[in-house]
Amino acid sequence: MEMRLKEIQRAVEELDKCQGNAYRQVGALFLQIDDKEKVKEDMSESIETYGIRIKAFERQEADLKERFDALQAHINKAVGSQ
Numbered sequence: 001m002e003m004r005l006k007e008i009q010r011a012v013e014e015l016d017k018c019q020g021n022a023y024r025q026v027g028a029l030f031l032q033i034d035d036k037e038k039v040k041e042d043m044s045e046s047i048e049t050y051g052i053r054i055k056a057f058e059r060q061e062a063d064l065k066e067r068f069d070a071l072q073a074h075i076n077k078a079v080g081s082q
Helices: 002-017 036-080
Strands: 023-026 029-032
Touching: 002 036
Parallel strands: none
Antiparallel strands: 023 029
């Protein structure tokens, strides 16, 4: 997901630099973009969405790691007391 986020950010940067025609891939086709600002707006929304998803996954990962560590400690304690 982070790779996709960086890919979109890079595309926005390149779109800003683009002086001539720009194209967008839709499936196997490349379509000419008439409204670059609209595409940049869509990409910015995608960047925001991916950023939110990444943060959510990071929080979930931290929570799972915490639970794993607690369970591991509990198991070690139970095995050690036998």
